[in-house]
Amino acid sequence: MNFYDKLNRAWSSSQSSLCVGLDPDLTKIPGILKNEAKPLFAFNKAIIDATAEFACAFKPQFAYYAGQNRVDELLLTFEYLRENYPHIVTILDSKRGDIGTTAKMYAREAFEVFGADSVTVNPYMGGDTLAPFTDYTDRGVIVLCRTSNPGSGELQNLETNGIPLYETVAKHAHGSWNQNNNLALVVGATYPDELARVRQLAPELPLLVPGVGAQGGNLAAVLRNGRTANGQGLLINSSRGIIYAGSGNDFADHAHTAAQTLVTQMRALA
């Protein structure tokens, strides 16, 4: 099954655009888990089980595992998702990018080592560096376009041939880079006007939208500006707003409620 089909199936079965970000920080997870042999994985399992009914995707952020020297727990997380929730899309958020021979190794990491359905990648090095990822025709490749951080415009909004750089990226992703029909784009919820512009340039591409919740993006604007003509096309990510909704032993119940609340809002706005 190709990536777009898997996404469509996940959207239909969940009736949700919610992507739950799995960014576990050992200093922030509940005390009850800190003595576990695999505390990040134990935390993730509880969050996944508590939120799966509301999620079309899960997105573990590679940096949290690498920065805490716990990449083994990321492997366990992907394995758990694959075995227990095969209908939910997985995204390795690692923003990879390198020359061809090296990019092949990164594609192998994402799709074979972790077995992710999709991976985020950085376009700065050019389309030839994305090909080793898109060559996996049954997986998705999610290209950074207009990111959610405050300084994202510094390069991404520079005018290139009369349009901002991020629009050039959107055009390439809609065009020459998408020969295998498995690209998507990252556009931050914090820039709703740019989100509308990307949706114009790439009417059908799935958009991964981080930045609602802790970063302040507006959900109504994201839905209004980001949906495709058929009312789909969005992976709206929330990480901290869900995984740290509670900090006590009942953290999973709080995560459940936070995910439910967000999805209820999405459905009301649909």
Add this chain to the structure above:
Amino acid sequence: MNFYDKLNRAWSSSQSSLCVGLDPDLTKIPGILKNEAKPLFAFNKAIIDATAEFACAFKPQFAYYAGQNRVDELLLTFEYLRENYPHIVTILDSKRGDIGTTAKMYAREAFEVFGADSVTVNPYMGGDTLAPFTDYTDRGVIVLCRTSNPGSGELQNLETNGIPLYETVAKHAHGSWNQNNNLALVVGATYPDELARVRQLAPELPLLVPGVGAQGGNLAAVLRNGRTANGQGLLINSSRGIIYAGSGNDFADHAHTAAQTLVTQMRALA
């Protein structure tokens, strides 16, 4: 000791600009090592010991360890370098880039988990995403500018305010991004004219130059166009040309000779 001081010391003591890239591929390393418990580390150790006398830096490429699910051997490699060759600069080539909170985790990965002297980063997301790295004032942050791959110009050569995007990156790195005085730039040997332009815009910044050897960059042009006024400033990387110079049991001897040959050429051209 800050990064520039450490680099200067490494250049002086080695009388060399050679950076040896450690990109071990299990399918390419000599048969004699394939049954080792830690084959990539065993290979690296032999290459490091055989080439250290000619190297100012070692640059392990993260993708090769991640793509082969052997990140533990990358940890061992950094530990080995730190303990045995503390005067040689280490570069984690992982091309990281993410929003602030996440970038902090990547900085922790590079500088605390691996203990690298420096890390390569991608500038697409903007200067605020580089700050968590440059905040480690005793470490180096090496920003992608004009990369060595065939398609690198697709975005990097787009005209932005009358100059190509890569020149804008070079200007920022020479200016507002370098408040902690620990930035360097990546410029491919395959683009000697662009290398000269970057050197003009950033007269003092260290430049990491991949692409001599297997990728076809010209060593004389790199030295002529890339050196600083005092004849230093370059980290000229060779990976495949050295580590796979031989494929039999005497691979380390061949790596030694290949490194020596390249450094002899550099010195003759100096």
